[in-house]
Amino acid sequence: MSENSFISIRNGTIASVIAGAILLVVPVLRGSAVSFLSWAWSGVAWCWKKLIASYSLPGWAWLLMFIFALIGLINIYLAIQGDTEEPEFKSYVEDFMHGAKWRWSWVGNKISNVWCFCPTCDATLVYDDSSCRNFRSNVSRTDFICENCSNRVVASIRGGDKDYATGAVKREIDRRIRTGEYKMQ
Numbered sequence: 001m002s003e004n005s006f007i008s009i010r011n012g013t014i015a016s017v018i019a020g021a022i023l024l025v026v027p028v029l030r031g032s033a034v035s036f037l038s039w040a041w042s043g044v045a046w047c048w049k050k051l052i053a054s055y056s057l058p059g060w061a062w063l064l065m066f067i068f069a070l071i072g073l074i075n076i077y078l079a080i081q082g083d084t085e086e087p088e089f090k091s092y093v094e095d096f097m098h099g100a101k102w103r104w105s106w107v108g109n110k111i112s113n114v115w116c117f118c119p120t121c122d123a124t125l126v127y128d129d130s131s132c133r134n135f136r137s138n139v140s141r142t143d144f145i146c147e148n149c150s151n152r153v154v155a156s157i158r159g160g161d162k163d164y165a166t167g168a169v170k171r172e173i174d175r176r177i178r179t180g181e182y183k184m185q
């Protein structure tokens with residue numbers, strides 16, 4: 001027997017042994033794989049059944065839960081709305097006082113930028129409180145003048161200078177809010 005044919009017989013034998021081993025193992029592996037998969041699947045199926053059994057509810061129970069959830073959501077919505085809703089008086093930002101139209105804005109709960117405008121032409125009025133610094137004058141007052149209406153004195157607030165006059169207007173705004181009078185305008 002030549003060396004070459006010996007090698008080919010040896011290779012053939014080794015190949016046959018390996019092939020035989022593989023053929024022997026494959027059905028075993030396949031069997032294990034199938035049994036593992038079927039076991040895993042039965043586990044999943046069991047879990048699913050349990051899940052359905054534990055949480056499946058009749059229609060009326062679902063409806064009840066839906067209603068409770070809706071009530072909860074509405075409550076949360078109202079709570080948020082209640083916190084963010086502005087008080088009603090915050091929409092009160094102009095009124096007639098002392099013959100002029102006064103406008104202001106709200107910063108928090110405080111009146112800010114209060115000033116007066118001409119009721120005829122809506123021009124911004126200019127003030128004259130020189131009487132407060134005139135020692136010969138026995139009346140201190142602040143006049144509010146419309147330059148657009150031939151320098152007509154539109155409003156006159158007695159008692160003090162410009163700051164006093166705007167303070168008096170703020171106090172009047174507060175009074176009208178307290179009494180609810182502002183809602184009737």
Ligand SMILES: [Zn+2]
Binds near residue numbers: 119121123
């Ligand atoms: Zn005017």
